[in-house]
Amino acid sequence: MAVFTAVTLDELTQWMEQFPLGQAVALKGIASGIENSNFFLTTERGEYVLTVFENLDFEQLPFYLQLMRHLAERGIPVPAPVANAQGELVVPLRGKPAAIVSKLEGSSQMDPQPVHCADVGTMLARMHLAAADFPLQQPNLRGLDWWQATMPQVLQYLTPDNAALLQSEVAFQANFAAGTSYAKLPRGPVHADLFRNNVMFVGEKLTGCFDFYFAGVDTWLYDLAVTVNDWCIDLDSGVLDVARVNALLAAYRAVRPFTAEEELAWQPMLRAAALRFWLSRLYDFYAPREAELLTPHDPTHFERILRERIATPAPRLVPQE
Ligand SMILES: Nc1ncnc2c1ncn2[C@@H]1O[C@H](COP(=O)(O)OP(=O)(O)OP(=O)(O)O)[C@@H](O)[C@H]1O
Ligand SMILES: N[C@@H](CCO)C(=O)O
Structure with missing residues (x-):
């Protein structure tokens, strides 16, 4: 805690x-x-x-x-x-x-099935649309600027192989974010941390989500990638579970269809979402704050996910006809 x-x-x-x-x-x-x-x-x-x-x-x-x-x-x-x-x-x-x-009712579903992922996809799309006219502005404070500022503070602790991965991925993401199709991605206020432990269920019924303290204005696709990288994976390997990915994406796009730019940006965005949590976990691990009780999250989990997203194409946002 x-x-x-x-x-x-x-x-x-x-x-x-x-x-x-x-x-x-x-x-x-x-x-x-x-x-x-x-x-x-x-x-x-x-x-x-x-x-x-x-x-x-x-x-x-x-x-x-x-x-x-x-x-x-x-x-x-x-x-x-x-x-x-x-x-x-x-x-x-x-x-x-x-x-x-x-206080929300229920408890976290830490072993989600496609039915839970579909509920999460529906809620996420509804949340994006409902937040679109929110008048306050704040960027995602754990976005590219933060990655670039934080990377130098953790590099010294990493193996040469991991340091090289971190540097090349931050460079890749900077290039991706500077591209013209990235600029066309729909954006608005996003949750940016919609992990299993931030959503409540009673049985198969989703009762709510919380922990908005990383929310900020960013692309909707980034929020989706953060969510898929946690809800739809085998936790040991980081490998995506196709049935859960497809359930979450189908439910999301039934509420808010994807744009052509989003379809193109999906694979790099999954890498961005993995990088974000690898880096924040490295930072929390090597520069902890004082706490009465503190269990830092394991950074290697997201290192594995990042390597896996680079190596293996994920299911597409919209299945091919
Ligand atoms: N509104 C709520 N209703 C019910 N339970 C809640 C609510 N907000 C927080 N909790 C409980 O408190 C726990 C910690 O909350 P939260 O995840 O917001 O903390 P945090 O310190 O911001 O954590 P992290 O960022 O690591 O996820 C949750 O796992 C949940 O059990
Ligand atoms: N969800 C984050 C913790 C901060 O909310 C993580 O798993 O690293």
Whole structure:
């Protein structure tokens, strides 16, 4: 996990008075997640999640929380942020920004089948369309600029072979992103971290997705590639499972058909999505922050996925007639 900031129920008593949620009656640190301190918060009104943001500042947070509110208002199943008496969604707690959101029902489906992947594809496409008129702007802060700035900080820890892979892939992606068809890819606010552990199911029914704290404006195709690289793979090898890929893509394109440029960009985009998480995991692994409990994610998982996406063509976005 990570509870980087310890918060007690006593401390919350006064703080909670600004929210229309009654008294806090229970608080439990959540032992998963690597970015923020999360707590299940029970109040007289119901079940919520309290998040204390460790790495994000007050300037970035309105984008995430307003986006969640925007999506929730349009029927996308995401946690609804709770405003305080002043209408603020982000409020300081222990000197750090904090927010309360509604708790989703269900649990993560860590062994997804095509039926789950189809639900994820439908939700992702609906989310892209629903976010298209979201008025706030923030780039994907884990995009190409971040890759280029972060790579030099981890190269020294890598084997020569991996250092060469990282350098050549960042160069490949810079070239891809500079191309004319890339510029034509549809874009908008995207989740950018829609992994298995960020979606809830009750049985086969998807009940919602959360963790919007890497959201930003990027191509819709990038978001899809991030999602496929987690939901549709064999976790040991990183190899794509064709039945799950096809289920997710068919459900997505039934809501939002793909453009010709997206079809061409699919293979390089799967590599971009693998690179993003290889690099962030390398960074978290070699430059960890202090935490009461912290389990860094394994970087080699995404190194394998990147090598696999370079070596093996993925199923096409739209099957050939
Ligand atoms: N709105 C919610 N409803 C129900 N459970 C939630 C909600 N938000 C968070 N959780 C629970 O808290 C855990 C950690 O949340 P989250 O993934 O947002 O943390 P994080 O630190 O940003 O993690 P990471 O970025 O590593 O995925 C989740 O795995 C989930 O169990
Ligand atoms: N989903 C990310 C963690 C940050 O949310 C990973 O698996 O590396």
